[in-house]
Amino acid sequence: METKELDQIITHRPQKELQAEHAWRLYNSLQEMIRFADYKVYLLYMIAGLILTVVFRDFKDIISHGSVFKFLFGMLIIAALTLVYFTMYTVMPRIVRQPNVASKQLIYFNDISQKEAKEYIDSFLTPPTYEITEDVLLQVTVLSKIIQNKFDYLRKAMWSFYAIIGIILLIQFLELFL
Numbered sequence: 001m002e003t004k005e006l007d008q009i010i011t012h013r014p015q016k017e018l019q020a021e022h023a024w025r026l027y028n029s030l031q032e033m034i035r036f037a038d039y040k041v042y043l044l045y046m047i048a049g050l051i052l053t054v055v056f057r058d059f060k061d062i063i064s065h066g067s068v069f070k071f072l073f074g075m076l077i078i079a080a081l082t083l084v085y086f087t088m089y090t091v092m093p094r095i096v097r098q099p100n101v102a103s104k105q106l107i108y109f110n111d112i113s114q115k116e117a118k119e120y121i122d123s124f125l126t127p128p129t130y131e132i133t134e135d136v137l138l139q140v141t142v143l144s145k146i147i148q149n150k151f152d153y154l155r156k157a158m159w160s161f162y163a164i165i166g167i168i169l170l171i172q173f174l175e176l177f178l
Contacts, residue, residue: 020129023136027107030143037150041090041157044083048161052080055168062171065178072171079163086157090150104135108142 055062055076063070105111106124115123124132 016129016133020133020136023133023140026140027136027143030140030147033147034143034150037147037154038091041087041154044154044157044161045087048080048083048164051164051168052076055171062175065175068174068178069171072167072174076164076167076171079160079167083157083160083164086153086160090153090157094146094149101134101138103138104131106132106135107139 059073063073103111104123104127105115106127112120
């Protein structure tokens with residue numbers, strides 16, 4: 001499609017309709033980012049779980065090498081607990097501080113679930129499009145804060161995972177030479 005044709009289509013559509021469409025696209029994009037963060041943390045759980053299962057299975061052999069290995073094993077446990085802590089906060093939903101804009105209670109599932117079906121349908125179909133768009137954009141700001149928190153915790157979980165790998169490699173290296 002040529003740019004000129006696209007410009008003609010866009011100029012013939014009302015601005016509020018375009019804003020609503022963009023708001024929904026942004027909302028859906030943020031939902032995908034939340035799923036992406038969750039998939040990453042699930043994968044991290046799986047890989048770390050497999051690695052730690054193998055290491056913890058042989059923990060008696062590791063700590064029998066002396067106090068340095070006991071210390072490293074203790075550090076490994078701390079790193080593993082740190083990983084679990086940060087991955088839990090990545091996955092767990094959090095209540096985000098309410099913004100300074102009043103919600104029309106049209107988009108957020110918790111608001112919807114507290115209404116009867118007829119009441120919700122009427123509340124969705126009654127307001128003008130711009131009010132629905134405002135509610136979508138309010139949810140966009142909430143989702144953005146949730147995503148920021150998820151990726152902050154995911155980054156910390158990844159550093160914990162790197163620490164686990166580093167400690168395991170150090171243990172393996174020391175076992176070879178000591």
